[in-house]
Amino acid sequence: QITLKESGPALVKPTQTLTLTCTFSGFSLSASGVSVGWIRQPPGKALEWLALIYWDDDRRYNPSLKNRLTITKDTSKNQVVLTMTNMDPVDTATYYCAHSNADWFDPWGQGTLVTVSS
Amino acid sequence: EIVLTQSPGTLSFSPGERATLSCRASQSLAGGYIAWYQQKPGQTPRLLIYGASHRATGIPDRFSGSGSGTDFTLTIRRLEPEDFAVYYCQQYGDSWTFGQGTKVEI
Numbered sequence: 001q002i003t004l005k006e007s008g009p010a011l012v013k014p015t016q017t018l019t020l021t022c023t024f025s026g027f028s029l030s031a032s033g034v035s036v037g038w039i040r041q042p043p044g045k046a047l048e049w050l051a052l053i054y055w056d057d058d059r060r061y062n063p064s065l066k067n068r069l070t071i072t073k074d075t076s077k078n079q080v081v082l083t084m085t086n087m088d089p090v091d092t093a094t095y096y097c098a099h100s101n102a103d104w105f106d107p108w109g110q111g112t113l114v115t116v117s118s
Numbered sequence: 119e120i121v122l123t124q125s126p127g128t129l130s131f132s133p134g135e136r137a138t139l140s141c142r143a144s145q146s147l148a149g150g151y152i153a154w155y156q157q158k159p160g161q162t163p164r165l166l167i168y169g170a171s172h173r174a175t176g177i178p179d180r181f182s183g184s185g186s187g188t189d190f191t192l193t194i195r196r197l198e199p200e201d202f203a204v205y206y207c208q209q210y211g212d213s214w215t216f217g218q219g220t221k222v223e224i
Binding site: 047102 | 119151153155162163164165168174206208210213214215216217218219
């Protein structure tokens with residue numbers, strides 16, 4: 001059974017850097033074809049894909065946020081970390097990580113709500 | 119960037135009715151690179167359909183997907199009370215993007 005869980009701060013101040021960790025089980029991110037993505041959802045709004053990391057450490061970013069995002073993996077810890085710099089109140093959202101075959105996302109973690117406020 | 123348009127934003131049905139949801143892509147997705155997700159209030163999105171028409175594991179057969187090119191459809195054959203939710207399409211033909219969602223309400 002594949003499970004994922006996001007962790008990180010619930011509240012960050014504007015201009016700060018957000019660091020979120022996705023801890024997963026039930027699969028290996030060193031296995032060919034496996035990837036993990038991050039998706040966010042502002043309250044009451046739609047889903048937005050942020051970043052994805054492949055088993056071979058190749059990385060993809062949402063072009064509109066590329067300059068602010070970094071995604072890394074620690075295969076030995078079964079973790080994927082997303083950092084987002086220069087946080088703004090518009091970045092307030094629930095952040096999800098999800099297992100992927102680099103096409104669709106399934107399953108998803110439970111999500112973690114991050115509020116950006118001073 | 120491929121933009122996905124889901125319209126209308128809200129559809130109203132009664133249980134037992136057939137629901138047809140639309141997702142239109144700004145560029146052709148020749149490989150049918152569309153997935154559909156269901157999200158209930160306070161819950162995580164759940165994969166329903168991938169490859170435009172393939173049901174994910176455990177998804178009831180009242181859910182079906184179709185389409186090609188730029189126009190894709192999710193059909194719910196007979197709405198059950200638990201089907202009232204928000205549905206998102208997602209493309210993976212060129213990077214990854216989601217539609218704005220369609221809320222299916224009673």
